[in-house]
Structures are given as C-alpha cells and as structure tokens.
Amino acid sequence: MKIIVNEKELKEYFDGLARLLQQNAAQPPASDPLDASTLLAELRQTIREELTLIGLEGQRDVGAYSLKKLKQVFEPYTGKPAELLTPAGTVEGTITKVGGDCLVMREHGGSSVMVPLEQLVAFQLTGKQVEQ
Structure with a gap:
C-alpha cells in the first residue's frame, strides 16, 4: 500500500x-x-x-x-480500430471518443459500447496500420 x-x-x-x-x-x-x-x-x-x-x-x-x-494515452487513437480486453470480455471496434473516465467504441455491428478506463486490462490496435 x-x-x-x-x-x-x-x-x-x-x-x-x-x-x-x-x-x-x-x-x-x-x-x-x-x-x-x-x-x-x-x-x-x-x-x-x-x-x-x-x-x-x-x-x-x-x-x-x-x-x-x-x-x-488513448486520445491519439481516436478513429482507429482496436481491441480492448476487460474483466467482462473483449470489445473490438473503432475508438470513437475518449472521455474523462471511459472510451466509446463502435463495434463492427454498429453498436456503441462505453468501456470505463479503470476496467481496461489490455489494449491492442487491430487492422492494417500504416506509419507515416
């Protein structure tokens, strides 16, 4: 402690x-x-x-x-496809908004999911990434 x-x-x-x-x-x-x-x-x-x-x-x-x-940390990834691991399971989609204490993800089916930042276990970008 x-x-x-x-x-x-x-x-x-x-x-x-x-x-x-x-x-x-x-x-x-x-x-x-x-x-x-x-x-x-x-x-x-x-x-x-x-x-x-x-x-x-x-x-x-x-x-x-x-x-x-x-x-x-997450603000630069707005609009990018990602995979978030939480205690409740995995959420895949595009990060649409980074709030003060949560992320909003649009899943591939079109539904939006709010994920509390304090519940994140792991984070990974998905899809084809191009460096500029």
Whole structure:
C-alpha cells in the first residue's frame, strides 16, 4: 500500500498534537488514572482516523491522476480500430471518443459500447496500420 502525504500538513498535525500533550502535562495530574487512560485511548483513535483519511485522500488523488494519464494515452487513437480486453470480455471496434473516465467504441455491428478506463486490462490496435 502506498500512502501519499503532504509532509508539511503532517508535521503541523503532529506539532499541534505535541502542544496538546504538553498542555495536559503542565496541568496537575488527574486524580483518577482512568481519565488519563481514556484520554490516551481517544487520542490514539483520533490519530488512527486522521491517518486513514490521509490515506484515502492520497488514493483518490492517485486514481484521478491515473485516469487523466490514460485519457492522454488513448486520445491519439481516436478513429482507429482496436481491441480492448476487460474483466467482462473483449470489445473490438473503432475508438470513437475518449472521455474523462471511459472510451466509446463502435463495434463492427454498429453498436456503441462505453468501456470505463479503470476496467481496461489490455489494449491492442487491430487492422492494417500504416506509419507515416
């Protein structure tokens, strides 16, 4: 698993957390040891939740970047015959449109099929190709 984190925000977060802990340490100790352990448990839970949120945001950013990159890869092939392999099967035809998150293929029978970019397993140009 890869987590992309803004180091500055993460440093500020932990600096703020350290200041909170120092403030609590400066106060007189709690008379009930359960209060301190409850505080620690809540603090740990908050840290876990924050780290989970940071991880999810990073994954979302990586996914959006990947889709943009795939779109750029497929745009030059608009109007060309191709074969796309997806988990649902193979789609053969001509790429008619490259959208933000999908390809539109016109199959040989004339029907159009939308293929989500995130579902592509393999891609291959078909037919006779001429280099210019």
